[in-house]
Amino acid sequence: MESVIEVHGLEKSFGSTVALNGLDLSVARGEVHGFLGPNGAGKSTTIRILLGLIRADGGSARVLEGDPWRDATELHKRLAYVPGDVALWPMLSGGEVIDLLGRMGGGIDGARKLSLIERFELDPTKKCKTYSKGNRQKVALIAALAANAELLILDEPTSGLDPLMEAEFGRVIKEDAGNGRTVLMASHILSEVEALCERVSIVRTGRIVESGTLDDLRHLTRTTISARLVSVPPDLGELNGVHDLAVDGTTVDFQVDQAALESALRAITAAGVISLVSRPPTLEELFLRHYQGASL
Amino acid sequence: MNGIAGLGQMIRMVLRRDRIQLPIWILVIGMLPAGVASAFIGLYPTDAALRAAAVTIESNSAFVAFLGPVQSPTLGGLVVWRIGAALSVLVGIMSVLLVTRHTRAEEQTGRRELIGSTAIGRQAPLAAAVVVGLAANLVAGLLIVAGLLQAGLDVGGTMAFALAIVTVGWLFVGIAAFAAQVPDSSRTSNAVGMAVIGASFALRVAGDAGRASGAEWLSWISPIGLAARVGAFAGERWWPIVVLALLAVVLLVVSFAISDRRDVGSTLVPTRLGPAEAGPSLRSAWALGWRLQRGLAVTWTAAFLVFGLLLGAFADGFGALMDETPTLSDVITRLGGSSIFTNAYLASMLSVASGVAAAHGLQAVLRLRGEESDGHAEVILAGSVDRRSWVGSHLLFGAVVPVIDIVVFGAAMGLSFGISVGDLTQVFRVVGSALVYVPASWVMVGLALLVFGAIPRRSGLGWAALGVALILTLLGGALNLDQWLLDLSPFTHTPSLPGGAPGLLPVIVLLAVAGALAGSGLMAFGRRDLE
Numbered sequence: 001m002e003s004v005i006e007v008h009g010l011e012k013s014f015g016s017t018v019a020l021n022g023l024d025l026s027v028a029r030g031e032v033h034g035f036l037g038p039n040g041a042g043k044s045t046t047i048r049i050l051l052g053l054i055r056a057d058g059g060s061a062r063v064l065e066g067d068p069w070r071d072a073t074e075l076h077k078r079l080a081y082v083p084g085d086v087a088l089w090p091m092l093s094g095g096e097v098i099d100l101l102g103r104m105g106g107g108i109d110g111a112r113k114l115s116l117i118e119r120f121e122l123d124p125t126k127k128c129k130t131y132s133k134g135n136r137q138k139v140a141l142i143a144a145l146a147a148n149a150e151l152l153i154l155d156e157p158t159s160g161l162d163p164l165m166e167a168e169f170g171r172v173i174k175e176d177a178g179n180g181r182t183v184l185m186a187s188h189i190l191s192e193v194e195a196l197c198e199r200v201s202i203v204r205t206g207r208i209v210e211s212g213t214l215d216d217l218r219h220l221t222r223t224t225i226s227a228r229l230v231s232v233p234p235d236l237g238e239l240n241g242v243h244d245l246a247v248d249g250t251t252v253d254f255q256v257d258q259a260a261l262e263s264a265l266r267a268i269t270a271a272g273v274i275s276l277v278s279r280p281p282t283l284e285e286l287f288l289r290h291y292q293g294a295s296l
Numbered sequence: 297m298n299g300i301a302g303l304g305q306m307i308r309m310v311l312r313r314d315r316i317q318l319p320i321w322i323l324v325i326g327m328l329p330a331g332v333a334s335a336f337i338g339l340y341p342t343d344a345a346l347r348a349a350a351v352t353i354e355s356n357s358a359f360v361a362f363l364g365p366v367q368s369p370t371l372g373g374l375v376v377w378r379i380g381a382a383l384s385v386l387v388g389i390m391s392v393l394l395v396t397r398h399t400r401a402e403e404q405t406g407r408r409e410l411i412g413s414t415a416i417g418r419q420a421p422l423a424a425a426v427v428v429g430l431a432a433n434l435v436a437g438l439l440i441v442a443g444l445l446q447a448g449l450d451v452g453g454t455m456a457f458a459l460a461i462v463t464v465g466w467l468f469v470g471i472a473a474f475a476a477q478v479p480d481s482s483r484t485s486n487a488v489g490m491a492v493i494g495a496s497f498a499l500r501v502a503g504d505a506g507r508a509s510g511a512e513w514l515s516w517i518s519p520i521g522l523a524a525r526v527g528a529f530a531g532e533r534w535w536p537i538v539v540l541a542l543l544a545v546v547l548l549v550v551s552f553a554i555s556d557r558r559d560v561g562s563t564l565v566p567t568r569l570g571p572a573e574a575g576p577s578l579r580s581a582w583a584l585g586w587r588l589q590r591g592l593a594v595t596w597t598a599a600f601l602v603f604g605l606l607l608g609a610f611a612d613g614f615g616a617l618m619d620e621t622p623t624l625s626d627v628i629t630r631l632g633g634s635s636i637f638t639n640a641y642l643a644s645m646l647s648v649a650s651g652v653a654a655a656h657g658l659q660a661v662l663r664l665r666g667e668e669s670d671g672h673a674e675v676i677l678a679g680s681v682d683r684r685s686w687v688g689s690h691l692l693f694g695a696v697v698p699v700i701d702i703v704v705f706g707a708a709m710g711l712s713f714g715i716s717v718g719d720l721t722q723v724f725r726v727v728g729s730a731l732v733y734v735p736a737s738w739v740m741v742g743l744a745l746l747v748f749g750a751i752p753r754r755s756g757l758g759w760a761a762l763g764v765a766l767i768l769t770l771l772g773g774a775l776n777l778d779q780w781l782l783d784l785s786p787f788t789h790t791p792s793l794p795g796g797a798p799g800l801l802p803v804i805v806l807l808a809v810a811g812a813l814a815g816s817g818l819m820a821f822g823r824r825d826l827e
Contacts, residue, residue, distance in 0.1 A: 051678050054825035073682045081678040087671030089588070090481065093570025096578060103579040104679030125569040129480070140675075 002029040004151055004182045005050060009059035012045055012206075019045040021206035022059065027184050027199075032177045034197030035186040036287060042206040043186040044084050047155055050184075051081060064151060077106035080147035084155035084186070086140040088128035094139045095124030101143040113146035119168055133160040145172055152176070152183045158192060170196055190283040200283070202290055209290050214283065221286055222255040224279045225264070230272030239264055250274075299556065301417035306424035310398050314428070321390040322432055325383060326439025328771070329457070333375045333447035335776035346370055353377070356637070361505040361610070362644050364515075364524050372453045372529030375444070378774045380457070380528075382767075384520040385497055387436065387465030391429050392489030395472035398425035401482035403561050412560050422555050426473055426548060433465030453529035456537070460523040463540035467519050468493065470547030477554040480567070487592070491599065494652065496520040498603040505610035505641070519543075581681045585689030588667075589660055593697055596656045600649065600701045604708025607645050608726075611638050611713040639795025642713070642726060646706060646733050651766045651787060653701035654737030658744050658758055661694030665748050665755040668827060683822050691745060691814065698737040706730025729793035735806035739786035740765065742813030749820030752827055 005027035012020040020042045027033045037043050048054045050063050052072035061068050066075045088097050098117075102108025117124055120138045128136065137160045144152055158166045173183060173196050187193050193200060194214065201211040210217060222243065229250050236252065237245045241260020246253045256264045268276075311318070340346045350369035353359050366377045399422055402408040411421055437458040444454040468489065475488040496518040503515025515521030522536045577583055664687060667673045676686055710726030744758030751757075765785035772782040782788045786809070789802040 048674075048826070053674060053677055055823075072677070073680045076678060076680040081675075083671065083674055083678070085671055087675070089584075089672060092587070093572070095572040096570060096574040099574030100578050100584060101675065101679060103574070104581060104584075104676060104681050106680060124572040127567050127570050130567055 003027065003062075004029050004064060005033075005184060006062040007046070007050075007059070008061075010046065010049065010056050010061060011058035012042075012049065012054070012056050019206055020049075020056070020059075023203065023206060024208050025201055025211070027182060029182055030177070030180050031199055032173060032183040032185065032197045034193035034200035035184055035203065036188065036190070036193060036200055036283075037186075037203035038188055038291065041203045043203060044155055045206075046203070047081075047153055047184075047186060050153065051076070078149055079151040079153060080105055080144035080149040082137075082140045082144045082152075082154045082157050084159070086133075086136045088131070088136055088139060090129030091127060093125055093127055094122060094131065094135070097128060097139055098124065098143045098146070101140075102147055105147050105149065107148045108143070108146050109148055113142060116142045116146050116172070119172070120165060134162060134165070137161055138165070141169065145176070150181060152181060152185075154183065154185045156187055156189075157185060158187075158189065166192070190287055194283045202287065204290060210286070217283075217286055218280045221281045221289060222257055223261060223281065224253070224255050224285075225268075225276065226251070226253045226279075227268055227276040228274040229268055230274065233267045233271040236264070236267055239267060299417045299419035300423045301420060302415060303417070303420045303423055303427070306411075306416060306420045307427055310424050310428045313398075314394065318394070318428075318432055321386075322436045322439065324767075325386050325390065325436040325461075327443060328383060328386075328775075329375055329379050329440050330443025330447055332379045332771070332774045333371065333444060333449065335774060336371055336374055336378075337447065338776060340371070340374070343370075346374060349374060356640065359644075361501050361607075361641050362648070364500065364504045364521075365507075367527050368530035370529055371447075372444075372449045372457075375449070376453075376457050376528045376530075379771070380460070380524055381497065381500065381520060382771060383440075383461050384464045384523050385493060387433055387461055388468040388493040388496070388520075389490070390436075391433065391465050391468035392472040392475075392486060392493065394432065395425045395429050395469055396476055396482050396485045396489065398428070399473065399476035400479070400485040404480070404482050406561075408560055419552060419555060422473060422476070422552065426469055429469035429472070430466055433462045433469070436465070437462035449529070452532055456526050456532040456534070457528035459537045460526040460528065460540070463537050463544065464519050464523045466544040467540050467547070470544040470551065473551035474547050474554075477551055477558065480562075483592075487595065491595075494599060494603070498606060500524065501645075502606045502610060505607065509610065511610065581676055581679075581686045581689045582692075584676070585693065588663060589690070589693045589697075592656075592659065593693065593700070596697065597700055597704050600653070600705040601708050604649075604705040605712045608642075608709030608712035608714075609716055611641050611709070612716045636795060638713075640792075642709065642729070642794055643792045643796060645709060646702070646726075646730050647769075647787065647790065647792070649705045649730075650698070650702055650733035650737050650790065651762075651769075653698040653705075653733075654740040654762055656701055657694045657698040657737050657741040658762055660697050661691055661741050661744050662748065662755055662758055663693075664690045664745075665752060668752065673826060677826060684818060687745075687818055687821055691741075691818075694741040694745070695738060695814075698741065699731075699734050702730045702733050702737070703727055725794060732793050732798070732803055733790050735803055735810060736786040736790045738810035739806055739813065742810040742817065745817030746813045746820065747817075749817035749822075749824065752824070 003026055005025060007023060007025040010020050010023040023042060023046060025046065035043055045054070049056050049061055050068050052068040055069055064075050064078055068075060092100070098113060099108065120142060122135060122138045122142060128139070131139065141157060144154065158169055161169060170192070176183065185193065185197065197214070199211070199213050200217065201208050203209070229252060232247055232250060232252060236242060236254070239260060241257035242264055243255045252268070340349050347369040350366045350373070353366050363377055363381055367373055402411070402421060408421060440458040440461060441454055444457070445451065471492050472485070472489045475485045479485055479488065497520055499514045499518035500521035503512050503518065503521055506512065506514065516525065519540060522540060525533065525536045527533050578587060673686065677683065706727045706729065707723055710723035713726065714720040714722035740762050743761055744755070747757045748755050765787055768777070768782055768785040769787040786806055789806060791797060791799045791802060
């Protein structure tokens, strides 16, 4: 699989603050990749290195097979970016900014721009200083989504958007993925990542702690089981790999590690199952597991 | 009136934020008069020496135009003459920057909204900025009084001088408070304030230069001219002080009335809609640079044009004024006729213009820092724009606008002077002289770019450097400073044309220094992280 972004052992410090501490990241062509982590974990720093806006202290980074620092201008013709904090020129209209950003990058698809302006319900004649945060976000999104770019780098793309616009954004990204565009999407909104991304990388204090497809990640973690039983097996709580057991009469709720799933199921079927619901771990549970107890 | 609820807290916040720059401003303004007084005591130890100095000054048209007439041939009179105009400009700049920083700039960034959501009264933020502004001028005035009394000057003159300076400062607090209500960006508010300061200074100069041709009234309508009319140490007149204070009160009352009625963040000038699509020319960082800089450039150029025409018209009036003074005409004839006064006048006007043009150049080039801290640079450089083009798109203006400003000013001055003496070739002579004033302002622009490239968070140092350079060149002599200190300012090295010796070497050295500074700045920015 061809790699669009390839990062190894990336390091970056700002004074005495270590922002990145050996970060690895790999994004394959055509995938929508979720880049997850809480505030201050290093997502934006990584993105700014990938854009050649700041220089890494150590490690290597390749974007579209180029050096993000040295080949910045060439690479930027092939990618589009939505910053985490969208700041626009107060005296320019939204329409002017969209066109300008497109022209300063690798060009813009006029028809697509018009359709996106309509879909996101943006008034492009307003001066940027009069836009709300959500509308500024739309300007940056439309400019990036309408750009003739093979790679989109989006930092918290839906911040400030209302739920309707968030859903519209999701549809556009899915269409894009269908058209073979690669998307790197930094976010801490897990439901959004879960809905849009095939693969995710979870970053914590400047390192990737987990990376893979959502399915892969789920295998690494616990399944939640709720069951009504004929009787509760007395040793269920003692089984290796069973966690957070809650017993309410003959109803049990627990989480079980992937490896212990079989023995846990044996135990409850032996006790007689009336009904059973099993749920794969949500991304949120996955995420919380990595951060629980961690000093952020 | 609960409109000013929380005023104390707001004042503490203003003081806390300005804890470094405000004391520097107040100290510089407060100490300068005593510094000049002690230098003059050394230079002119006797009454006779003071009188001789006053006569020499009166015979120099450039001095009189630039600083006004000496109103009394005493130590106090000379100190007031030498430093009065400069202090008026300094308190003006301090007041305008201070008030704008804590009013319109706060609204523009949205911090005012956050304050507005707390239990702080509607008028408290403006009131806090105004109170601190008035107090800062007052404290500077007290320092002036202390310094001049220490130097042995009499109480009446000292009080009159300090009060004149304080009330000019207050008037500019009022002007800035008003300017903060009207436009919607702090840049515009500051520009309005600075324009009023510039106009006040130029009107005063024109009034003093045009005394012979009955244009003295120009001086009277200028706050700075009005303050000079107090005539400290020369039989003080107190009413100009009262007029200045009353004007300040009127402006403040109007500002508070507007501020009480208008919405937070709103402006008296409504925002128009823009085009839905960018025009075909808006397609690069260069085009964006032009778009961001053009308004400022046109305004400055227009100001240079107007003041050039105004100041040129009186260049000849000077010769006439000199010829009427019998004791002086002898001296003048010996020195080579009245044209040397006209030349000295033109040269000193060009010199000041080059300082102001450098400020415009600095404003243009430091737009880079503004674009960076506003987050705009990130968006541009994430496009297919290399760092040199982006820096170039603003550096170009930093380099070109001083040239345009100085040339337009020179041409305008040459034109109106040429018309008054019936010799239009003066235009070429003055423009030719004007060009040698450009390299010094380029040095300041280059230095600002280096600071931006190497230590972006300290970009304000560019302005500090310009302030120091101008104070050294304009006041260094009066403070009796060592030559090596004066030599630190690039403006010191500009040949004094027309009339002076046209030295090519200093011009070449200044050009080389400017180039080296700008080059290193560009290189430093190429290597550093964007913030």
